[in-house]
Amino acid sequence: MSAHPAGVQPGRTTPHARPRLTLAIERVLGVSARQAVSAVFGFDLASPLVVSTEFTVEGGPCARWHIGRDLLRQGLYARSGLGAVQIWPSHPGDRTTARLQLVSGDMAALFELPTPPLAQWLEHTYRLVPAGDELCGVDWSATAADLLAGPRAPLDR
Numbered sequence: 001m002s003a004h005p006a007g008v009q010p011g012r013t014t015p016h017a018r019p020r021l022t023l024a025i026e027r028v029l030g031v032s033a034r035q036a037v038s039a040v041f042g043f044d045l046a047s048p049l050v051v052s053t054e055f056t057v058e059g060g061p062c063a064r065w066h067i068g069r070d071l072l073r074q075g076l077y078a079r080s081g082l083g084a085v086q087i088w089p090s091h092p093g094d095r096t097t098a099r100l101q102l103v104s105g106d107m108a109a110l111f112e113l114p115t116p117p118l119a120q121w122l123e124h125t126y127r128l129v130p131a132g133d134e135l136c137g138v139d140w141s142a143t144a145a146d147l148l149a150g151p152r153a154p155l156d157r
Contacts, residue, residue, distance in 0.1 A: 018044050019128070021121040025113040037111065041121065048129040065102055070131070073122050076115050089115070
């Protein structure tokens, strides 16, 4: 039996480890209309504040989003997020599913996803990079120097 959560690929111990979770979720189209969607959640130690997500409908295009890791975690238990990304438990007191709403311009998508595997995977990411330690690896001197240097000129070709 694996020591890793179900659906989680074991993380490598390199600075570029990227644990992933693939879930079968549903896009809510109406009261009784649903569409099967594959969702791949990815975590990159180089960008620990966000979770990358790829939503794919069979035979359709892939949509990519970056969602705050803390927002995603909080939304599994209580309403979280404002504007373009919101997540909340589907039913009060029931922690088996959550709703994720994504808005871009005049388009919106509402998804229902299983909470237990996503919560378990998120906890795995917090073991890799604990809350509050996300910016520990930032070279603040280099970052400040880049900001003070201003925009760079395009390369001459």
